[in-house]
Structures are given as structure tokens and as C-alpha cells.
Amino acid sequence: MADQTSPEARTPLDTGVPPQTPARDGISRRALLGTAGATGLVLGAAGGAVGYSAAPSEATPLTSVGASMAMFHGKHQPGITEGLQARGHLVAFDLVAGAGRKEAAALLRRWSATAERFMAGEPAASDDTDVARDAGPSSLTITFGFGHSFFARTGLEKQRPVSLDPLPDFSSDQLDKARSDGDLWVQIGADDALVAFHALRAIQKDAGSAAKVRWQMNGFNRTPGATAHSMTARNLMGQLDGTRNPKPTDADFDQRVFVPASGSKDPSWMANGSYAVVRRIRMLLDDWEKLSLTAQENVIGRRKSSGAPLSGGSETTAMDLEKTDAKGEYVVPVNAHARITRPDQNGGAAILRRPFSYHDGIDADGVPDAGLLFVCWQADPLRGFVTIQRKLDRGDALSKYVRHESSGLFAVPGGAAKGEYVGQALLEG
């Protein structure tokens, strides 16, 4: 960028962090420098608790909301096991005609470099838009995946995982093909909407002449600190959503969510990767909100207030599927969503749900275009999403109130080691 006349051109010093300096103690130097002088804030580890000095101040300090930083390099890509973020973008790209393996490799290299910088709270190497300027990393994650169509376009059919075979049709699907699938998929999440937008624009710019946007969706979750304590998120139906999610502390968590480093049906480049199923699930809120609370709870099989099973207890109490009422009817109805989706009703199938809500205003009929950008993670989509969705397809009480409007299935490789980029083992294997 020509900048001869500006005395305040964006040098590394100006941004508060030399571009090549790694983050220190889990907090980017940019965040540290931006904070210390202004507020005397005592920063803990990224993502940890933050203590305030007692001095009153009108300033809004960089709290853990801004200072939290996810790691780009690692065994797995970021954006899978981290907590839900307040803002998200899902975007799919198709390679342009003429672009192949070489262009895709260069693109993944550019994208990985951007993800590493931005997740550390640093600006673009050149021509940054400044939209995220002054903000901390804000838990930004950027995650990359490959769709079924990617492999033929790049001559890599032999490397295409069997798990990317197209999902079966489900009777409740009303899929918009233009907003489904795609050669490449990027998930962006952050606790600040401008930080997320900044990343989205950079990812689009990086695509350059190699790929163009196929579809793009925006979503959101609760803002950190808006609720009184850590709890399962609510969706736009008002339900606790994700109660039965596998937890990283579960013994079989890795086995359910991640492709093993060896010994699976997957190609070796998918070691430590995962498969993402992405569904835009419209909620028919005008219909749903007309139901009584009791009717809503019978659809789900859980109390709306607490998430407790209708058979009793608290959110984490095991559901008693056999419990009957005075009339001999099951307390948890046979078509209740939570009964049908239980792993023990589906041969052990379990998925890691990590969604965003979405709300794109009202459509031409005046009804809300709102619902869930459902994103779920699993080592094997056939044993995960497909198994559960097939069961739901045969009699889920919730199906009257939702509509699957788009669908994607993406192979998300493991995390990049230092100096490597995401997908390198595939593209240079």
C-alpha cells in the first residue's frame, strides 16, 4: 500500500505488536499493551478469570471477553471443542474454473496464515481493514473443511474419505442446493461481532481469484456474562440445547469426535480431524409459540425451565424412559425429541453439537427467518448424525416445528503444526 504522505502509517509498532512476535503467556502483546496503561487490569491466563483493580474508572476494560485467545496450532483445529461464541459466520467457497490442487494449496496456506495472526489478535500482514483494531482476540476461531466436490476438482479423488459420501435424503428436508455443500467450508466464531466480521472479510479476500463464495450465513449465541452461571445454551425456541453433548472429560470423547491417528477407515491426512455436518434448521416459531408450555415440554421430553427430563430430576439426571403416569402412559412420550436422540436408543450414536442461532429478519410472508445453524462434529457421520437423523425422520415430535433448509458435510483435517498449514498432508501428500 502506498503510504508516503501519512505520518501514522500502520507500522508494526503502530499496531502494538511486531508481526513476527509470538504471543506471550497466552495473551497477545497487542492485548497486553492495549490494556495495561489504560486500566491497570490484571490479566490471568487467556480464557481464565480476570480480576479488576478496585480503582473506579469510566473505562470499559478489556475483560476476559476480549483477552481470551484460542490456539491455532495443535492436534485438532480450533472451533470444535471451544465454548460457544457470541457471533459466527459460516461460509462455503467453490474453486473457480481452472483452479486445482496447486491453487487450493496456496489458498489454504494463505488462510492458515490469516487464521494464525487473527486468532492471536494481530492484524493482517498488509492492508488490514482495521475493523478489529483496538479489540483483543475475543476467542476468535477459524476452522477449515473440505466438501465432497473438492476432491474431483483437485484430482484428489483417491484421497476422498468414504465418510464424505452424500448424506441420505430425509423426509423432512427441504434443501436449497444453492445454500448447501461447497468445495471448501470455513467456520468463524468470536465473542465480538466486529472481530468476526474482520476475519470473514480477510478470508474472502484471501480467496482471491482461486475461489468464490458459494453461500454465507451469520449466527449468534449468548454474550459471555449475560447469564448468571455457566449453563447449557438456549435456542430461539427457548429450549436448553445441547444437554446431552459429550464432554471432553468423557472417556470416549475423542473416539466419538475425532478421527484416530491410525487404524480407521479414513485416509491418513484426516488423522485427528473430524467431520462437520452443517444444517440450516428453520424454526417455525409462529407455530411453536402457540403451543402451551406442557405441549412444548411433551415435544421435547424435558422441562423447558431446567432441562430436566419429564421423568424427574435435574438437567443432568438420566431420563427414565420406562416411567409411566397414572394412566399407564409413558411420562416421556414415545416421540419426544430427547427420547429419540438418546445414544442408548441409537446404538451409541453421539454427536458434539456446537451451533449458532440465526435470525435473518422476516421473509416475504412476514414470518421470522430464524432458527439454528446446526453444526455437529463426529468421527464418523454415518454413526453420528445420519443414525440420529434417520431415527428422528421416523417420528420426532419436533419435526413439525422445524425445517431443514440447507445441508453440508465437510471433512475437517487435524490441526496444523507450527510452520504448516491446514490440509497440507492432503494437498502435498
Add this chain to the structure above:
Amino acid sequence: MADQTSPEARTPLDTGVPPQTPARDGISRRALLGTAGATGLVLGAAGGAVGYSAAPSEATPLTSVGASMAMFHGKHQPGITEGLQARGHLVAFDLVAGAGRKEAAALLRRWSATAERFMAGEPAASDDTDVARDAGPSSLTITFGFGHSFFARTGLEKQRPVSLDPLPDFSSDQLDKARSDGDLWVQIGADDALVAFHALRAIQKDAGSAAKVRWQMNGFNRTPGATAHSMTARNLMGQLDGTRNPKPTDADFDQRVFVPASGSKDPSWMANGSYAVVRRIRMLLDDWEKLSLTAQENVIGRRKSSGAPLSGGSETTAMDLEKTDAKGEYVVPVNAHARITRPDQNGGAAILRRPFSYHDGIDADGVPDAGLLFVCWQADPLRGFVTIQRKLDRGDALSKYVRHESSGLFAVPGGAAKGEYVGQALLEG
């Protein structure tokens, strides 16, 4: 709601706050009750600093983000002088055929009751959707206004302020009439997206058979705590936006922003009210981002990094309009946006800008549908927005990079006293 079979029906106790119990010490009981047991959080005044106990905890505490509460009752309506909120909805309604003054009065009464409850962090009086359950008030504000067309539909033409006369056409306007104007306008803002959505759905439900949605837009701002210190917000062009905003501490702030209680050209029901100009301003980001930093700074007349005038100093330094460079050219170009919008260049015209950014994905051409939901407040639109926009219309360098796509002008009456509803002096006057 029929709820005979549910042992956990939503009683007042279940929600944590008896519906008729007023908030205490600026924090709703719901927030207090929901917090104390979980985290030992020490709550200060609403909106003030929050101190954490030293005990480590995995729980995410209800911080000032969730606990902050704006006041519904007061001299002015909320949502005008409060800080920018992380999430916003703008929605316009038209009265349905057959609905007149009586139905409008009943609607404003319902809306005011909902605004009072929700802003205190309490659920709807019945059939709450539970979408905001577990969250604090999260700085929610709900603001109501009347458009030009409202007065003929309700037989209140004689009460229509002269200031609601239609805005003049501007050469840069490309207005979509379907997304402009409206009988009634509601602005919803909150620091949590689910709290804002919860309010939007309730406001739409309250409209019932009296009014239907004409248009609705969603916006966002920075999440509290994402930046290191309190500062002027950035927009999606990366610019600091609102540097010259009048401040509540300015001697002439009230005079610029609010209709006086008497002695103005306005009808008496507008005492302590304000006029909102609402413009959906698309940013042509693909063009903007191609400019060099120097070119961008010359368009605005300020440094992008700091917001300082090109004539030197810091963001708050007065702009030296006469300063020239070695070639004798003005350092702040004659068509720079910040030069043209200065009050001393516009007969003292000043507006209180309180916008949201918006981003509705990409349009059919693959370009971002993003920009600013510009909302500005003034005692007199002719002396405020119109004066400034006329000047901009004659040669603002920024005009090549923005497009006004919709427009609305609304009379926002003063705040409701206890026991009253917004607009009561108009509708029962």
C-alpha cells in the same frame, strides 16, 4: 396456558422474581437470585464495575454485561443516550385497516408494559418464550416512535409535528420504499442477542391484530469488554464513527437532542421527546477496501488508527481547517467527510449518532450486504440531519462508498411516567 400436568409450571417463584416486585438497587431480583448462589459475585450498581471473588470457578458469572439495566420510566425514553449495545433490532409497523386511535392506544399500552418488564429482566406476564431465561437485563432498551403516516390513520393530523414533514430527496439516495417509513417504529438494543430477540418477538406478538410488521432490520456493535478501554466505536469501514457526537455533559446537549418541555414549535405531547432519523446506509466495502490507507484517510479527513484530524493531534483535537501542506493544499481536503459534517460548517447543526452496524450476508452479485443502520437523534431534524445531509449531498468524498437504501423519520415522545405508557399524551390528549 393450560398446564395441569406439569409439576414445574412457570410460577413466579420458578422464574426467580415475583412479577409485580420492582427491581431493587438497580439490579432485578431475578438477576440477584440467579447469581448469588452460583458465583459469590459482588454486584455493584447496574452498569458499574463488578468485582469478582478470588475463588476460581468454571462458572461464567453474570457480569456487568448481564446485570446492567436501563430505566424504562423517566424524562426521556431509553435507547437515546445510553451507550451502544452489542445487538439491535429496528422494526417498523403499519396499523392494519380498521385500526385507529383506540387500537393504537391499546397497543402502546401493551408495548410499554412489555418494555418495562423486559428491561427489568422479568419475563412476559404470560406465555413467555423463555428465550431470555437465565439472562440478566443486559442493558436492554426498547424505544417507540411515530411516523408521518400514523397521524392520518388515527385521525390525529392536528397533532402531527411539522418536524415529521417528509425529508427532502438527496441525490445519493436509492431508497427502497418497502424498507422505509412506517406508522410506528420500535428500536430494541441489548448486549445479548437472545435478550434482544426475546424482546423483538414479544413486541411483534403484542402488535396482535392491530399492526403488522412493515420492515425489520438487525444490527450489532462491539461486545462490552472486547476493546481495551472505552473509546469511540469503529464501523465496518474500520473508521472511528461518532468522534464529534455531542456529549451529555455538553451545555447545549439537551437543546440539540431533546424537544423542550415548552416554547418550541412542537405539539405539547412531544415535550422531552426527540426525532430519530433512520437510514440503512450500505457500505460499498469491495470498493472502499481497494483504497490505500492514505486515500481512505483523505476521504474521511482523519487518521484511521486514532481518529485524529489530518491537521494533527489526537481524536479530540479540534480540526485545523485552514492548515495547508508544502504545496499549499488543505491538509484536510475540502471534500473530506469530517470537514463537511463539522457543526461550525453547518450553522451549528449537530446530531447524536447512535448506530448499529449491519451485515446481512452477500447479495446475488456476491458483494457484502453490510453497512450502517444509521440512527441519529435531534430536537429538530431540519436543523440536524437535513442540514448536514444537504451539505454532504453537495460534495462529500465518502458518498462514492456508501448508498442510502432506506429512510425513516420518527417522532419519539418523552419517557412515560410511572403508571403511564409511551405516547399517552398524544393518544389520550
